[in-house]
Amino acid sequence: MKFLRGDNAGDMKKIYKSSIQRLLFFFLTLAIQIYIIILAILQFKNYFLYFYIISLIGGAILVFYILNGKSNPSYKIAWIVPILLLPIFGGIFYLIYGGNKLSKREKKKMKNQNIKMKTSLIQDNKVLNRLGEESIYAKNQALYMLNYANCPIYENTYNEYLSPGEVKFEKLVEELKKAKHFIFLEYFIIEEGIMWNTILDILKQKAKEGIDVRVIYDDVGCVMKLPYKYEKQLEKYNIKCRVFNPFVPLFTNRLNNRDHRKIAIIDGYVGFMGGINLADEYINAYEKYGHWKDASILIKGEAVFNLTVMFLSMWDFINNSEDDYLKYKPENFTSERYLTNGYVQPFDDSPLVNEPIGETVYLNLINKAKKYIYINTPYLIIDNEMATALKIAAKSGIDVRIVTPHIPDKWFVHAVTRSYYHSFIKDNIKIYEYSPGFMHSKTFVVDDEYAVIGSINLDFRSLYLHFECGAWLYKTDSVLKLKEDFLNTLDLCQQINISDCENIKWPVKFGRLVLRLFSPLL
Incomplete structure (x- = not known):
């Protein structure tokens, strides 16, 4: 394995040590919880037959509930089998992990975010009609994303396919250096190394200049990549940072939902999205699983506003804040028109909207x-x-x-x-x-x-x-x-x-x- 991390080797060892300790604490806590569950069950050993019958009845109710739910049939089968084979533990684990359970408060928050997203992203019907004249099939697909993801479709948006990760990295660095107003980054994985440290140096400089720099990363995606409470370190550089769905040592279905997006937005009219995270294997700075083949896209123009609203809705959901999305529209930061062929429709997908x-x-x-x-x-x-x-x-x-x-x-x-x-x-x-x-x-x-x-x-x-x-x-x-x-x-x-x-x-x-x-x- 070829490493090109130079002086970062010592820091990486500290991160791995901290991450391993965190994971060991997580699994130890889970082991204690499992022990408590088993202990509680053993308390009923003198009434095991009755407890088993109750578990069978409860399992049957759960199976009936799952069968009549809206989840995917394969997902249903994957839960029904362990519930039927192991009615006691299968049912308990479904109650802990099954489905996407949100509190009323969270449901209300997400509903408000969806309403705000819909009122901020307005479809230009002239664009939709022109698309329909070219292809009714294309228009119907665009309408689906407009109606269910609240994401409009755009003309006049420059777009450039970027592959592999090294190409995206070069373009991203180039655009970050041009930032004058704000930089928003939302990534599943961030890991210290050549890629992230290069970007971080730019973010530090931009934050010093008074530019609004914000970062969102997923805690599970970064649990073995970044030091614990890394957001506090970024805050010292005046970089605002929020962690999505923090990794907690508890049996909870909340661990199922991760922020898997990879989004970068610069000044409202430059955006990147795709499969490339901010870690060195994505740019082949070292070989983790052989050569890493990945893809991303650079977008410039009106369509970037879809990405901006996606980011801000996630930021406000985590941060319990209320940004004015319209302040970040592309035309507020550039007068340039990107006259290109075709149509672009950035869209998001959330497990909370109950639509695949x-x-x-x-x-x-x-x-x-x-x-x-x-x-x-x-x-x-x-x-x-x-x-x-x-x-x-x-x-x-x-x-x-x-x-x-x-x-x-x-x-x-x-x-x-x-x-x-x-x-x-x-x-x-x-x-x-x-x-x-x-x-x-x-x-x-x-x-x-x-x-x-x-x-x-x-x-x-x-x-x-x-x-x-x-x-x-x-x-x-x-x-x-x-x-x-x-x-x-x-x-x-x-x-x-x-x-x-x-x-x-x-x-x-x-x-x-x-x-x-x-x-x-x-």
Whole structure:
């Protein structure tokens, strides 16, 4: 493994030591909680039969409740099986971890944020009508994101496809140095090293100049990456920082919901989004899982306001504050017009709106395809609806190709990904693995017309539990750039054949099927 971190080695050891201590405390606390639960159950040992019968009845009620809920069928099955097999512990763990439970106060806060977001982001109907004249299918897809994600679609927005991470890093540094008014960063992972330290030096300087610099990071995403209470360190540099959903040593379903977005906004009219976090493996400064292939997009113009409102709504939700979103509109900071071809629609996806926006956006692309569907994804853990849609497309003569990693970051998740290969290949879907290392891009490109670049993985956590975002593109130059990059990437991939799937020992096949059964909970 090649490290290029120089003098940061000592600091990294301190971070890892602190993080390990924090995790050990977390697991020790969980062990104590499990012990207390077992102890409580043992108190009923003289009445075990009655307790077991009550557990069976409670389990049956839970199963009935789950079956009649709105969650995905695969997610339901993944919970029903342990509840039926282990009625005592399965039911307890569902009550702790199952679903997305919010307090009334949090529901009210999120409802207010959604109302504020909707009233701040106003669709220009002339743009929507022009899109409808070009394609009613494209207009319908845009309307879905407008109605359910509250995110308008825009013309006249410069967009540039950036891949791999080194390209995004160079562009981001360039734009950060130009900042005059504000910088907003929202990332799942931030880790000290070449990438973050370079950016941090710029943020410190900009904060000294009086620029409004704000950072949001996810606590679970950074638990092994940053020192505990790192936000306090940033505050010393006049960088405002908030931590999403702090990692607490308790059995709670709140750990399920993570801020998986990767957003950067500079002065309201420059934005970045995609799959690239602020850590050195994303720019191949060192090899973690071989060569890291990732993708992002640079946006300039009106559409950046969607990103700004996403960031501010998250900031206000965490901070219990009330920003005036309209103060940050692009036209307040630049008079430049970005006259480009095509349409851009940045959108967000939240587990709190009870609508699978990311999955529906992907399904719309699959179902409207006429020629080809090219997909990059680090994980392939999908439900029956999406698997069926991809298979129907391939059976109908559409060229469906999917690229996944060859070197995984999580062996058990990769095992589930590989469990789909056999049935997909049988139904004419072409599967490739990125031979040099890890494919982390989350991209769709369809028919030289549509593309999506964002943070949304093809797994249950991204599609149902995490806060995510993406950019939906129609007939922009970036669509063709993404296609070109995809086809060039195939030269570095190994295609998986049906014989590769059949020459697998049965214990491995069985293990993959078991993992796949519980994949919605991974």
